[in-house]
Amino acid sequence: MTTTPAFPTGTILGYPRIGRRRELKKAVEAFWAGRIDEAELEATSAGLRDATRARLVALGLGQADSSIPESFSYYDQVLDAAVTVGAVPSRFSALVDSDGRIDLAGYFTLARGEGDNLPLEMTKWFDSNYHYLVPEIGPETNFALASDRIVREFTEAKAAGYLTRPVIVGPVTLLALSKPSDEAPAGFVPLSRLDDVLPVYATLLQRLAEVGAEWVQLDEPALVSESIEVPRAELLAAAERAYSVLGTLEPRPAIFLAAPYGSLDDALPVLAASPVEAIGLDLVRGSVPGAVPGLADKVLVAGVIDGHNIWRGDLAAAFDTVGAVAKLSPRVAVSTSTSLLHVPHDVQDESSLGDDLTSWLAFADQKVNQVATLAHGLTHGKSAIQAELDAASAALAARLAAPGVRDGAVRARTAGLTEADFNRGDYAARAVAQEEALGLPFLPTTTIGSFPQTGEIRRARAQLGKGELTADEYTALMRAEIARVVDLQHELGLDVLVHGEPERNDMVQYFAENLDGFAVTENGWVQSYGSRCTRPSILWGDVSRPKPITVDWSVYTQSLTEKPVKGMLTGPVTILAWSFVRDDQPLGETARQVALALRDEIGDLESAGITIVQVDEPALRELLPLKKKDQADYLDWSVGSFKLATAGVAEVTQIHTHLCYSEFGVVIEAIRNLDADVTSIEAARSRMEVVSDIQSSGFDHGIGPGVYDIHSPRVPSVTEVTELIERALESIPGRQVWINPDCGLKTRGYDETIESLANIVEATQIVRARVEAPVR
CATH class of the missing domain: 3.20.20.210 (TIM Barrel)
Incomplete structure (x- = not known):
């Protein structure tokens, strides 16, 4: 240009576009x-x-x-x-x-x-x-x-x-x-x-x-x-x-x-x-x-x-x-x-x-x-x-x-950690023990955790916040919803059940509301994708768990069924990634504090008879630094925090994790190092592209490549799901494969959810009939 116009002395690169009230x-x-x-x-x-x-x-x-x-x-x-x-x-x-x-x-x-x-x-x-x-x-x-x-x-x-x-x-x-x-x-x-x-x-x-x-x-x-x-x-x-x-x-x-x-x-x-x-x-x-x-x-x-x-x-x-x-x-x-x-x-x-x-x-x-x-x-x-x-x-x-920014007891506990606190033992031995204890069929079916959050659920939560419902009344309503979700899963024929998480407003905020060191907002909405908005919590101080968070809900759900029920937790890396995290100390230090709080929760779930616990880490790839020189340190503390949270259980307790919407090839080794017994991942929208990374890496733990893209209103047909399962089995040994949606079902409606899950179960049955179950 011949003459450059003056650039403003102050500007911003962009502004929230969802509206102050969405x-x-x-x-x-x-x-x-x-x-x-x-x-x-x-x-x-x-x-x-x-x-x-x-x-x-x-x-x-x-x-x-x-x-x-x-x-x-x-x-x-x-x-x-x-x-x-x-x-x-x-x-x-x-x-x-x-x-x-x-x-x-x-x-x-x-x-x-x-x-x-x-x-x-x-x-x-x-x-x-x-x-x-x-x-x-x-x-x-x-x-x-x-x-x-x-x-x-x-x-x-x-x-x-x-x-x-x-x-x-x-x-x-x-x-x-x-x-x-x-x-x-x-x-x-x-x-x-x-x-x-x-x-x-x-x-x-x-x-x-x-x-x-x-x-x-x-x-x-x-x-x-x-x-x-x-x-x-x-x-x-x-x-x-x-x-x-x-x-x-x-x-x-x-x-x-x-x-x-x-x-x-x-x-x-x-x-x-x-x-x-x-x-x-x-x-x-x-x-x-x-x-x-x-x-x-x-x-x-x-x-x-x-x-x-x-x-x-x-x-x-x-x-x-x-x-x-x-x-x-x-x-x-x-x-x-x-x-x-x-x-x-x-x-x-x-x-x-x-x-x-x-x-x-x-x-x-x-x-x-x-x-x-x-x-x-x-x-x-x-x-x-x-x-x-x-x-x-x-x-x-x-x-x-300010008080609470530094908590001596929390810091003493993290300072006393040893290598043994991060290791769980041999996976092969765990797999045999879990197979015998759980008795699951070839290609076990499950969901990621949440079921649709209906208007009735949201209204009940709002009424509780306004004092229009007592805590007992709210609990009774949520228990009724859980019973409905359990009955639905029985009707559909799923193998490992969930309670549907009706009591949770958000997978991070729910835990933030129950952990010390966090605050939550009323109107702090940010765009996650499209019309989907979240309210990230504010992690301002040292983190600890004052009391159990999920145990009562999981125990109640397990009382309704003979099938195994997954305890559902959000992992330390995702809690950090989807919160506005403190910037006055290294992320790894904060992650260890969160991991210890989750370790206590997992221990209480196990003691209460919950045999499968899922610790979701969808943000593992998200926080990977853009600069290669910073990636090794990140992968060390992020993987370490997950292992710290999950390593305290017996080998018969099956630990699941879930990751979604990221390119997995660059962190496949980190996923292996998490040492979760079963990992579910997004794969439907990409038509199982990720399975080649899984195959080439020699990944040998349980894996559930998603067969239902829940971020779209489409209902996948039986034929489509069947093809996805068979494509996964072309690259992954059948003994490792689980069948599940890409992600939680919170944002979907019940009609499409029921039809999609029914198609998933039918497709699984078709594949089971075609493929001989492997012998471990």
């Missing part, structure tokens, strides 16, 4: 149910976008300086980018009109599937708990600008008096995160289509320039990750190629290349040498880089406000970091380290956390205000914001000194 979730689900039409959904969404812009201006961002990111999405930002460039799998070709476009209903169909057409796969977004949809790209993919929604949302903002900054996933990350289409030949790599997709991005940039966009944000987090399957050299070459093309385009908006979730490392010189005008640096996960040729000519956007956690933090240290960045370039701006989609809207919406805890926190709105504060200091000098810096420092000091 208005988008409710509208989208109403659209899916046919209660509102597309026009009403569009109107609700436009209102949310307008409210967001107004809120950000009120919090201190500029109205007409491109500081507000246009980062809205109906479902997922990666899906948005795929639809924008026309990357629609051929099985959904009927959804595409003559102009190559897809309407909003079709957009959701890609995410949710329809009939025999499976949805796009889903997996975790880098090391966060957000899930993105995996695009499918092959040689046949016909790239074209198939959606102008990003242009329309910019012009919508402009008409309302805002000059915003359009945001889209960049071409390198889009292709690097894609998988080969069904039509692609063996060995095909989606990144090889870079030169074909760049003209579409070029057209988009030109369209944005025509309507007056001064800056565009291209998100390229793939450049900070060493866990991408694409070789690093090829990824960097792709970045060099992409931005040499897009950077020399005329006309276009100035390019702000954001690279959150870690340090750019060897990608930084590539970007510094490119024609892009601004580079985002995640300085929460990374550190201030050294001098790099070309960097002084860029706007350096210092991501010093943590977009991934909710602590108020050390604002003075953040300002000093911005000062260090200013030594690398005369043009510096302040931003969040990541999009704020990972944190709730506003701590002021919380009335029950207490003044002390509230003073330690910063949700999205408070983080925007922190950005504005630092930007003001950058412009007017440190003295202009000294009061705000001092207040943040005082809050941090008070937090670290």
Whole structure:
């Protein structure tokens, strides 16, 4: 560009898009149910976008300086980018009109599937708990600008008096995160289509320039990750190629290349040498880089406000970091380290956390205000914001000194651990003992744990919270629901039963409410995927278990049946991953505290006669560091915490775990090292792709590759499930295989759940009749 427009002194990389009271979730689900039409959904969404812009201006961002990111999405930002460039799998070709476009209903169909057409796969977004949809790209993919929604949302903002900054996933990350289409030949790599997709991005940039966009944000987090399957050299070459093309385009908006979730490392010189005008640096996960040729000519956007956690933090240290960045370039701006989609809207919406805890926190709105504060200091000098810096420092000091943050008894117990506390003994001996004790059939069937949470269950929980039900009345209602779930499982013919978890609002929050060291929010919702929202708990202090949590529910359930019932717990890594965890000590130390609390719970379950205990770790892969140098330490403490929680039981007690929606190949050895007797994993949406990793690794423990994708409303047919089971048996010895859904059934309705589980049992019976049960 001949003249680079001024970059705002303070900005954010993105803002929560679900609405302060989950208005988008409710509208989208109403659209899916046919209660509102597309026009009403569009109107609700436009209102949310307008409210967001107004809120950000009120919090201190500029109205007409491109500081507000246009980062809205109906479902997922990666899906948005795929639809924008026309990357629609051929099985959904009927959804595409003559102009190559897809309407909003079709957009959701890609995410949710329809009939025999499976949805796009889903997996975790880098090391966060957000899930993105995996695009499918092959040689046949016909790239074209198939959606102008990003242009329309910019012009919508402009008409309302805002000059915003359009945001889209960049071409390198889009292709690097894609998988080969069904039509692609063996060995095909989606990144090889870079030169074909760049003209579409070029057209988009030109369209944005025509309507007056001064800056565009291209998100390229793939450049900070060493866990991408694409070789690093090829990824960097792709970045060099992409931005040499897009950077020399005329006309276009100035390019702000954001690279959150870690340090750019060897990608930084590539970007510094490119024609892009601004580079985002995640300085929460990374550190201030050294001098790099070309960097002084860029706007350096210092991501010093943590977009991934909710602590108020050390604002003075953040300002000093911005000062260090200013030594690398005369043009510096302040931003969040990541999009704020990972944190709730506003701590002021919380009335029950207490003044002390509230003073330690910063949700999205408070983080925007922190950005504005630092930007003001950058412009007017440190003295202009000294009061705000001092207040943040005082809050941090008070937090670290508060009662409960450090508990001597908890720390003495972790300090006294020995190697024996982490080891359970020989798996082969356990397997024989468990087979004899449990007497399960070939290909035993079970579910992951939760059953649908009905409106009646949620109302009862709300009534308990309001005091409209007594504890005894609530317990009676939950016991009735458990009895119904047990009867249903008997009717279906499942082999290992669960109690359905009706008493649990969330698999992490339920435990957080019963462990010391945690707090829970009222309105702290964040998007997990699509319309699915969760309320991460706040892990603020040392963790211990004051009393048993699940034992009474499990014992009651077991009293209703002769079949084995699984005790259901959430594992230490997942409790950490799906909470806002304390940042004042190593994660491994916190994980050991949680593991010891769970060890006590497992011991009580075993003493009460529960012979199978499932300790879910769906987040094991999620927290794997993006940098290879950090992965060994993570795998050591994460695996160790699981073993610490589960190693105290007798060999006859069967320990299960569950993992979901991640790429397992890179952590298959860690999964083996967990030493769970049975591991259930997501496999249905990917059509059993994971079994090749299991086969090649020599994994010899029990394994339950999922045969029912519960994140889609589709009901899998008997034929489909039969094929999945047989595909698993082609790669895994039959004596190891369990049959189960991909994940818990909490989000599904009962009609689809019953039909799907009936099909699973029927398919299992078909396979049992075809395949001779192996002899151990």
